[in-house]
Amino acid sequence: MTRVVALPGDGIGPEIMPAALEVLGAMVSVDVEEHLFGGASIDAYGTALTDEVLAGAAKADAVLLAAVGGPKWDTTDAAKPRPEQGLLGLRKGLGLFANLRPVRALPALHSASPLREERIAGTDLLVVRELTGGIYFGAKTRTATSASDLCAYSTEEVERIARVAFAAARTRVTSVDKANVLETSRLWREVVTRVQAEEFPAVELEHVLVDNAAMQLVSRPSRFDVILTENMFGDILSDEAAMITGSIGMLPSASLGAGGPGVFEPVHGSAPDITGQGIANPLAMFLSVGLLLRHGLHLEAEARAVESAVDRALAGGLRTHDLGGDATTAQATAAVLAQL
Ligand code: IPM
Ligand code: MG
Numbered sequence: 001m002t003r004v005v006a007l008p009g010d011g012i013g014p015e016i017m018p019a020a021l022e023v024l025g026a027m028v029s030v031d032v033e034e035h036l037f038g039g040a041s042i043d044a045y046g047t048a049l050t051d052e053v054l055a056g057a058a059k060a061d062a063v064l065l066a067a068v069g070g071p072k073w074d075t076t077d078a079a080k081p082r083p084e085q086g087l088l089g090l091r092k093g094l095g096l097f098a099n100l101r102p103v104r105a106l107p108a109l110h111s112a113s114p115l116r117e118e119r120i121a122g123t124d125l126l127v128v129r130e131l132t133g134g135i136y137f138g139a140k141t142r143t144a145t146s147a148s149d150l151c152a153y154s155t156e157e158v159e160r161i162a163r164v165a166f167a168a169a170r171t172r173v174t175s176v177d178k179a180n181v182l183e184t185s186r187l188w189r190e191v192v193t194r195v196q197a198e199e200f201p202a203v204e205l206e207h208v209l210v211d212n213a214a215m216q217l218v219s220r221p222s223r224f225d226v227i228l229t230e231n232m233f234g235d236i237l238s239d240e241a242a243m244i245t246g247s248i249g250m251l252p253s254a255s256l257g258a259g260g261p262g263v264f265e266p267v268h269g270s271a272p273d274i275t276g277q278g279i280a281n282p283l284a285m286f287l288s289v290g291l292l293l294r295h296g297l298h299l300e301a302e303a304r305a306v307e308s309a310v311d312r313a314l315a316g317g318l319r320t321h322d323l324g325g326d327a328t329t330a331q332a333t334a335a336v337l338a339q340l
Pocket of ligand 1 (some may be wrong): 082088
């Protein structure tokens, strides 16, 4: 039996997780093990990720995660536990160095995007974000009057994420860095160039500076195929890219390692502003189930079925609040299940 660990987390997480498990259960028979995670785990155990949960996740076939965090746990005190530490601990603990964030501009949602329709039409890009290195995981220091975060990358870390990007590309990889300023970016650029020349000569490669990439994402998003970038640039650019789809409530992600279970989660956060109202958009969560089926369980047909059910529900007029409509989480779930 396929084992899936479900981590609903905080905020709207516990509202959208049951809906996602319903969609998953409609496609494949799974044994689900649910655990507290993030702020909910801090409240119960004093830490965002317990050893038991990490061990359980490592033994699963895939991990489905909703969202963590909320005002209750917001603090600048480094000594206090933070919900995000659970997410970072899970990524690091499972060795999930490759984060895939596909961005498709669905015709049904063109008018929901703040960008003009003719700009976003045809956009179908993939952000490949390095997820276990860089400034997120470098040494941190803090004194009364100063602070620092180290950004470091090794050749090997750049090579393995570059391979993921080139393997996923249809035509071109746009490698995004800040090589005019940062030493890590100059290493990044050299290594990506070598990996392309030696292993993927058929894929086109271009290097774009991150500030320019941010601009092109809103001015000419449809020109991108695969965007390959380091941890923090990828964090920022993927939120920006989400708006092409109309709402951050539409973007799924897959975090993969070198063989063990992957973590599948929406890009959006725990949305404390709408928690408890039953109106959260569950579609990014359903699309994350799609990625779980594809990358975690290698069930391509089932993955496509979920994605196309979401597309058809939207084409049929489904709109949650973030998309300018008034469908509730339950109504959105029913609309997608009806299409399945
Ligand atoms: C994301 C989130 C996380 C990140 C936070 C919650 C730590 O923004 O998955 O994009 O920065 O990676
Ligand atoms: Mg982010």
